[in-house]
Each structure stands twice: as structure tokens, then as C-alpha cells.
Amino acid sequence: MAITADSLIKLPPMQKAYILVGTLALIAGLYWYLLYNPKTAELAELNLRQEKLQAELIESMAIAADLPRFEAEVTRLNDELKKALLELPDKKEIPSLLTNISKLGIESGLEFIRFKPMNEVPSGFYAKVPVEISVKGTFHALAVFFDKVSRLSRIVNITEADIGGAKDEGGKVILTTPCLATTYRFIEGESAKK
Numbered sequence: 102m103a104i105t106a107d108s109l110i111k112l113p114p115m116q117k118a119y120i121l122v123g124t125l126a127l128i129a130g131l132y133w134y135l136l137y138n139p140k141t142a143e144l145a146e147l148n149l150r151q152e153k154l155q156a157e158l159i160e161s162m163a164i165a166a167d168l169p170r171f172e173a174e175v176t177r178l179n180d181e182l183k184k185a186l187l188e189l190p191d192k193k194e195i196p197s198l199l200t201n202i203s204k205l206g207i208e209s210g211l212e213f214i215r216f217k218p219m220n221e222v223p224s225g226f227y228a229k230v231p232v233e234i235s236v237k238g239t240f241h242a243l244a245v246f247f248d249k250v251s252r253l254s255r256i257v258n259i260t261e262a263d264i265g266g267a268k269d270e271g272g273k274v275i276l277t278t279p280c281l282a283t284t285y286r287f288i289e290g291e292s293a294k295k
Contacts, residue, residue: 198255198284199232205249206234210242214277221286228286235279240264243278250282257284 109117164171199218206213215235221228236243243264250257259280266277 198253198257201253202232202234202250202257202282205253206236206246209238209246209249211236211238211246213237215279223288226288228288230284230286232282232284233279234282235277237275237277239273240276243276255284257282259283 109120112120199216203213203216213234214237215233217233219231219233221230236246238246247259247262250259259282262278262280264276264278268275268277
């Protein structure tokens with residue numbers, strides 16, 4: 102049965118009210134389902150995103166406020182790195198360092214019996230460069246040599262010192278001392294990553 106304007110006019114007022122309320126309810130339902138509900142979800146998502154961005158902004162502002170402190174810290178750390186690198190020679194400085202160690206021994210009154218550089222041992226960003234040394238001289242000369250090596254600007258560790266083989270030569274007690282001198286070298290680039 103088709104509903105016409107005349108048939109609607111002839112309906113009792115109560116039925117007209119039901120039709121009106123039903124039509125309004127249908128329009129409100131469609132509005133809520135098609136427009137309001139999706140926009141509400143989108144609004145909630147945008148509010149959440151705004152809160153995250155607000156938190157990031159506050160964090161960025163705090164970092165920006167501390168920027169001079171961070172820059173000073175970076176400068177300080179770079180200075181410390183430069184100082185540390187001065188104590189870790191690179192590959193081209195190792196021969197001159199070994200020559201200096203040899204000179205210190207001779208200046209201290211020691212005779213070198215053995216001076217044999219060994220293969221370096223990589224360890225993170227640096228490599229250990231061991232050198233087998235065997236020297237002959239008085240205990241005092243040996244102590245002076247060890248003291249001079251400890252005062253080098255580069256890191257050199259003397260280990261495995263086996264002081265012995267005492268012999269009387271011309272009224273002096275001469276010792277033969279094998280030891281291991283280890284210095285360290287900074288490793289750059291791909292070698293350090295490995």
C-alpha cells in the first residue's frame with residue numbers, strides 16, 4: 102500500500118505523532134551512525150595524538166633548555182677522548198714508541214738481549230701490542246728503566262718480569278730479566294667494528 106499525502110492527512114493525530122517520532126528517530130539514528138560516531142572516534146584519536154605531541158613538545162623544550170649543558174658535556178667528553186687517544190698511539194706511532202722504550206733502557210744502563218715485537222691482539226676499540234724484552238743490568242738500572250717507562254705519555258705496561266740470573270761482574274751484581282712490555286693502539290673504522 103502506497104502512502105500518499107492525502108492518506109497521511111486523514112490519519113488520526115496519535116498515528117501522525119508516531120510517524121513523526123519514528124521519522125525523527127530514524128533521522129537521528131542515521132545521523133549518529135553515519136556522521137557523529139565516526140567523527141567521535143576520529144576526535145578521540147586526534148586527542149590522543151595531540152597528547153603525545155604535547156608530551157614530545159614538553160620533552161623537546163626541556164632538552165632545548167638544557168642544550169648548553171649538553172653541549173658542554175659533549176665538549177668535555179670530546180676533550181677526554183682526545184686525551185685518551187694521546188695515550189693510545191696509532192699504528193704509525195708504534196715503532197717510535199718502541200724505539201723510545203729501547204732508548205730508555207740504554208739510558209738506564211741496561212743491555213738489551215732480546216727485543217721482539219709480537220702480533221697485536223685486538224680488543225674492542227684498541228689493540229694490545231706486546232713486546233718480549235730481555236735485559237741485562239743492575240737492579241738499580243732495572244728499577245730506573247721501569248720508572249722511566251711508567252712516566253711515558255703513552256700507556257706501557259711491564260708484566261711477567263722474572264728478575265733472576267744474578268752474576269757478579271766486576272763487583273756488580275748483574276741480573277738478567279725477561280719481561281713483557283705491552284702498549285695499546287687505537288683501532289679505527291672497520292677493524293674496531295669487528
